[in-house]
Amino acid sequence: MAGQTLYDKLWSQHLVKERDDGTALIYIDRQLLHEVTSPQAFEGLRLAGRKPWRLDANLATPDHNVPTTLKERAEGNAGIKDPVSLIQVQTLDDNCVEFGIEEFKINDPRQGIVHVVGPEQGATLPGMTVVCGDSHTATHGAFAALAHGIGTSEVEHVLATQCLLAQKMKNMQVRVEGKLGAGVTAKDVVLAIIGRIGTAGGTGYAIEFAGSVIRELSMEGRMTMCNMAIEAGARVGLIAVDDTTIDYLAERPFAPRGEQWQAAVADWRNLVSDPDAVFDKVVTLDAAEIEPQVSWGTSPEMVTGISGEVPDPAETDDDTVRRGYARALEYMGLAPKQKISDIRLDKVFIGSCTNSRIEDLREAAKVARGKKVADSIKLAMVVPGSGLVKRQAEAEGLDQIFIEAGFEWREPGCSMCLAMNADKLGAGEHCASTSNRNFEGRQGYGGRTHLVSPAMAAAAAIAGHFVDVRSFGAQPVAEEA
Amino acid sequence: MRKFERTEGLVAPLDRANVDTDLIIPKQFLKSIKRTGFGVNLFDELRYLDEGQPGQDCSKRPLNPDFVLNQPRYQGASVLLARRNFGCGSSREHAPWALEDFGFRAVIAPSFADIFYNNAFKNGLLLITLPEETVDRLFREVEASEGYRLDVDLESQRVITPSGEILEFEVDAFRKHCLLEGLDDIGLTLQDEDAIRAFEQRHRAERPWLFRDTAQA
Numbered sequence: 150m151a152g153q154t155l156y157d158k159l160w161s162q163h164l165v166k167e168r169d170d171g172t173a174l175i176y177i178d179r180q181l182l183h184e185v186t187s188p189q190a191f192e193g194l195r196l197a198g199r200k201p202w203r204l205d206a207n208l209a210t211p212d213h214n215v216p217t218t219l220k221e222r223a224e225g226n227a228g229i230k231d232p233v234s235l236i237q238v239q240t241l242d243d244n245c246v247e248f249g250i251e252e253f254k255i256n257d258p259r260q261g262i263v264h265v266v267g268p269e270q271g272a273t274l275p276g277m278t279v280v281c282g283d284s285h286t287a288t289h290g291a292f293a294a295l296a297h298g299i300g301t302s303e304v305e306h307v308l309a310t311q312c313l314l315a316q317k318m319k320n321m322q323v324r325v326e327g328k329l330g331a332g333v334t335a336k337d338v339v340l341a342i343i344g345r346i347g348t349a350g351g352t353g354y355a356i357e358f359a360g361s362v363i364r365e366l367s368m369e370g371r372m373t374m375c376n377m378a379i380e381a382g383a384r385v386g387l388i389a390v391d392d393t394t395i396d397y398l399a400e401r402p403f404a405p406r407g408e409q410w411q412a413a414v415a416d417w418r419n420l421v422s423d424p425d426a427v428f429d430k431v432v433t434l435d436a437a438e439i440e441p442q443v444s445w446g447t448s449p450e451m452v453t454g455i456s457g458e459v460p461d462p463a464e465t466d467d468d469t470v471r472r473g474y475a476r477a478l479e480y481m482g483l484a485p486k487q488k489i490s491d492i493r494l495d496k497v498f499i500g501s502c503t504n505s506r507i508e509d510l511r512e513a514a515k516v517a518r519g520k521k522v523a524d525s526i527k528l529a530m531v532v533p534g535s536g537l538v539k540r541q542a543e544a545e546g547l548d549q550i551f552i553e554a555g556f557e558w559r560e561p562g563c564s565m566c567l568a569m570n571a572d573k574l575g576a577g578e579h580c581a582s583t584s585n586r587n588f589e590g591r592q593g594y595g596g597r598t599h600l601v602s603p604a605m606a607a608a609a610a611i612a613g614h615f616v617d618v619r620s621f622g623a624q625p626v627a628e629e630a
Numbered sequence: 631m632r633k634f635e636r637t638e639g640l641v642a643p644l645d646r647a648n649v650d651t652d653l654i655i656p657k658q659f660l661k662s663i664k665r666t667g668f669g670v671n672l673f674d675e676l677r678y679l680d681e682g683q684p685g686q687d688c689s690k691r692p693l694n695p696d697f698v699l700n701q702p703r704y705q706g707a708s709v710l711l712a713r714r715n716f717g718c719g720s721s722r723e724h725a726p727w728a729l730e731d732f733g734f735r736a737v738i739a740p741s742f743a744d745i746f747y748n749n750a751f752k753n754g755l756l757l758i759t760l761p762e763e764t765v766d767r768l769f770r771e772v773e774a775s776e777g778y779r780l781d782v783d784l785e786s787q788r789v790i791t792p793s794g795e796i797l798e799f800e801v802d803a804f805r806k807h808c809l810l811e812g813l814d815d816i817g818l819t820l821q822d823e824d825a826i827r828a829f830e831q832r833h834r835a836e837r838p839w840l841f842r843d844t845a846q847a
């Protein structure tokens with residue numbers, strides 16, 4: 150019999166019951182909760198008179214609606230000016246108190262974007278099943294955890310039963326081999342993968358990222374990759390356990406201690422695909438061919454390298470694709486064959502669960518150090534992913550580098566990734582963004598998003614348009630131990 | 631959950647691939663803490679010419695006359711015909727809530743995004759996957775004849791066109807059963823409470839570090 154993939158192992162370790170019709174009940178080890186997708190789930194429990202099955206499996210924090218300006222944040226929930234946002238955050242607080250769930254509230258230093266907070270706390274561990282009412286839950290797969298987004302009815306289902314009804318996915322392996330060029334990051338790799346397989350390329354699959362490039366990535370880089378698995382259509386992104394994973398987790402607040410740690414590490418070492426495991430589909434990329442990426446359209450698959458140009462819809466034969474391209478160019482205000490480096494920007498956003506971790510901020514700071522944001526840029530903002538990331542960055546002096554260059558240094562939250570709080574694009578504005586979605590209106594009504602890495606975003610802020618960060622003269626930043 | 635009844639309904643064609651959940655229901659409407667009332671903001675950015683705000687009276691907003699759901703011939707549609715990868719993007723269940731609340735009972739497309747697919751079935755919205763050529767042909771038929779209706783029968787897994795043509799579709803047995811009976815998933819799962827407890831005990835014994843109270847003991 151062929152060996153098992155990492156996904157197969159995680160699946161069978163959590164299988165409670167298989168039904169004849171192919172659906173299965175799988176056990177959930179961790180549920181992360183935020184204010185947007187949980188209120189109706191708690192309401193459902195209340196109406197049915199049900200209690201959460203296991204309190205300690207849940208962890209909550211508000212992130213989508215929280216303001217990111219210091220003045221507002223100093224006031225706690227009262228600083229949320231939009232009354233509807235306030236109700237949502239308040240409702241999360243109330244529900245957590247009522248049901249007894251641990252929450253990092255708005256001004257807790259541990260508050261942040263759920264997908265930054267979980268791993269940072271060690272609340273995401275290898276071998277866990279992790280769910281959250283949020284599609285970017287795929288992020289946690291970087292730890293060899295079976296993690297995916299679920300809908301609100303499923304949030305309620307997990308709260309009430311500690312289980313999820315699921316169907317086994319197919320296995321895909323995406324191998325990235327070779328060595329990345331200087332200035333090419335995990336974000337560029339994952340954008341290149343999505344450009345290759347398309348936004349529906351991973352539908353129905355769990356994607357395991359593998360190959361020498363992935364092994365050399367830090368945990369931050371791995372999280373960036375898995376975060377965007379969903380942008381390739383795959384609910385699950387996975388990366389095998391190695392020393393990098395284990396080193397990252399040691400001493401994290403929720404991580405096991407003492408003998409438990411030893412036992413856990415021994416077990417985690419098995420969380421790799423067997424050498425003879427069979428994948429339903431394998432895609433291979435050569436690292437040497439990946440250059441810094443920039444998305445030009447309104448879907449993450451509409452992406453190309455910095456030296457490239459906007460495509461000409463007339464040059465594709467697929468009817469649906471052609472109309473999609475034409476519509477995207479119209480929305481984005483771009484011309485066929487326009488050079489990517491000619492796209493002028495209005496705003497720059499460095500943040501989101503894709504790229505707001507300490508390493509992302511270091512990368513951006515390297516580029517911004519000693520430079521100035523172009524006068525034509527109306528707003529360049531850096532939003533750390535959590536209070537702890539913010540603290541760490543400040544300890545390293547990164548905040549000063551950004552502030553001196555003319556960036557705004559903000560409080561943690563989702564911010565302009567989806568603009569549910571006050572941080573938004575205006576209609577027609579072009580934004581270099583380190584987030585994960587460039588859908589129409591995502592960052593504000595009529596806003597035009599270009600997805601890039603933190604280093605590329607910082608370089609674009611300084612130049613006022615996209616530039617190749619590889620020839621931009623990044624300055625090394627002294628890294629603190 | 632509402633039961634899915636056989637639907638003989640007017641079809642509206644949304645001719646666009648990769649319709650994402652941000653497009654189905656923009657984020658500002660996600661601030662509601664309720665499950666209902668999202669229908670007026672379905673496809674908000676396509677449907678209205680201004681930027682919508684939660685709680686606003688939508689009857690006074692300028693409609694985009696070019697948008698398909700605003701055209702008189704598609705008023706009252708209950709079947710949405712769509713293109714590939716419908717419902718991609720976020721996990722927001724507000725997307726099926728909005729489609730349902732607007733009055734759609736079924737969506738037909740060549741493919742759907744995974745999370746959206748799950749969410750729809752949990753809310754009584756039937757998603758039907760048909761081959762791309764068939765969907766293409768349906769688009770042409772809908773556009774060619776005003777008042778085009780489809781008979782959607784989940785029981786027999788068939789869609790019947792006005793000319794009597796029968797299009798069969800696949801749906802997994804469990805989802806079909808829940809939809810036809812309007813069953814509550816949680817109640818069903820709790821029938822397996824003993825199996826869950828037994829699993830949990832074994833799981834904890836094998837991997838105590840996955841549980842907070844035993845991880846640091």
Ligand code: SF4
Pocket residue numbers: 212213262263264283285501502503562563566567584585
């Ligand atoms: S940062 Fe963006 S993508 Fe990530 S959880 Fe927040 S809104 Fe979603």
